Amino acid sequence: MSKWSMVIDLDKCVACQGCSIACRMENNTPVVAPDQAELGRAVRWNDVFPMPVNPTEETGEYPNIKAQYITRPCMHCENPPCIKVCPVGATFINDEGIVEQNYARCIGCRFCTVGCPYGVRYFNWYEPTWDSPLQEHLNPDRVEGSGVLEGPAVRPLGVVEKCTYCIHRLHKAREQAAAEGRDFRADEYVPACVQTCTGKARFFGDLDDPDSAVTQLAKSPRSFRLLEDEGTHPKTIYLREG
């Protein structure tokens, strides 16, 4: 069984936000007006922001400042705080370690959004809209795992959504392999953010495969995980800068 994981080398990341945009196009995240973004309603499954997010005593003041940019998809924790609190099982971790969201099941109580310490979960405050021409460029992919919506299909009002490691691409790669009558290879599946990354800072693969790039990089002395002390065991792994 695979255990999908992403490694982000912060030494190579140029904070271009290409991953954020690629994710947006791939996953049909809604566009919001600036006044809504002000209220914290912008949806960025993959976000890019300075670390620490909020100034601490160590941050310093301009110009004597220690600044670093970080790019943040879902951590796809091994021990996800979000799925523990969901009252209806609308969010769950699948056999391959991907934390999924079932949009047809979510009741919109937002316990998972409060429970997630990383803030990777987003809520549909209004019916999502896209102005033309964005409307014409929506990704037509739909993933219906066990009869319910999970993939990039447009989400309805009042439900929570989040990064899925582009799970629809996994489904498509598997279907392709099956159609061609051969075995599926792990390198056929790559999320949009990894594919687009300008600095080639992102790696994706199977953590269960000892020879995969992610397993090798995870062993690096530079590797760390966000909020490592919280015991969530993220599968999105970072390589420290410098």
Add this chain to the structure above:
Amino acid sequence: MLKIDREYNEKLIAPLFTPLSRGFKLSAGFLLVLIGWGAFMYFRQVFLGLGVTGMGRPVYWSMYIVDFVFFIGISHAGTLISAILRVTGAEWRRPITRVAEAITTFALIVGSLQILIDMGRIDRLPFTFIFGRLQSPIMWDIISVTLYLLGSVTYLYLPLMPDLAIIRDNLPAGVPEWRRKFYTILSLGWRGTKEQWIRLEKAIATMAVIIIPIAISVHSIISWILATTLQPGWHSTIFGPYFVIGAIFSGIGALFIAMTVIRKIFGLEKYIAKLQYRNLGLIFITMNAVWFYFTFAENLGIATGQQTYEMPILAVKLWGAFAPSFWLMVVCMAVAFWILVVPQLIPQKAGERAYVLRPRFAQISTGIAVVLAALLFAPIPAAATASIAPEAAFHGILWLLLILNVIGILLGFSLWLKEHPVTATVIAAAFVVVGMWLERWNIIIPTVTHPMLVPYATYTPSLTEISIAIASMAGFIFMFLVFFKLFPAISIWELVEGKVIEDAEAKVAMPQPEISGD
């Protein structure tokens, strides 16, 4: 045919059948307008989405959850208090159990509504039954609140049964037919036979014992919804008992206000008397002290640990954006404590000698306090001073003077409060209810606005949220209005039972010491 004294008939039954007064109609109409507006705003929210609230990322929970915790807290007034008092056989409980139990039921209804209002997809409510996961604290909450609601309604209804039968048998002439039917059906054929009494007493006693753990579980679970997350400021073991204590505390506050209003409207001064205020007041003072202890304990660990993500939450409360609501909460509770305790300690005639204990002193202090507050909070034009230190020192002195003046006001009113114990208790209760609402706010909002990996945010409730909060309060009061027009405000049979016990006790001669002749 159940007969009762004329006195009870006049005081408790007759008012139920008087034509609706002007005041009743006006207040009911006013409340209905508020409820209607709130309902309109809610349906608008369902139609448009939760975007009409002030919420966003990271403020995923806000005023609805604050009101939810607040109303469920209020609901502890009743059933828990009345159950504990019944189990311990406190005789003075008799005139106030009905009011207390009514508060529980109504606050629970309004409180649980808040959760439904907060849901993004109310149409998927049945999913909680179809796909419910017992591992989720929200499911614990749904189960315990439902149990508590069912238990409270039963517990309100059981002692009501004999009273309904009494009303059925003592209906004044010219009562509309539907009311006759109403009481006949609801009294479930109660005739007051010995067997019925034994069964009822058994049922009430059993319910009282069952309801205590349920009530405690309800508020513990509400706190665990917060405490089971990893969020700074919430992930604490003290939350369970802290919330239970806070709930009982605010519940008694609500009970004091409700019972005083009812006593005033129905003229029940004879039944809801000094004894009730004194004894319940003692529990109130204890809860106040325990509440301070818990609040201190909750924050002490954060203050001494000073962890990266925990400390900012305490900092915004102590001197940041939430300082006004935090310190107002502390002042509310401290003032309530003062009002309840200090007047008891002052000798009756102290006012003749001590000038500070006269109302005139309080008036002067109030005047000075207003001036000081104006100086402190007025937007002072930024003076081109070289250093900020003198201004800070000046502010410090102003604050000190203001605090001294507030103490002056409290001192000056102390004797007046001593002479008006009921009014004093209600004032203290109002401070506590406001303080407890602020406490819920201070627990929930600072944490959601100060998360670990999302930029700090601010939160202002939108018109929708405020309208729904006001409508919820209006709905709560409206339910009282209707309830006490249909049912007696005091449990009649329990009063009679109390009187029987009292009379029997009076007949027993206490062994008196002999007065020796020499």
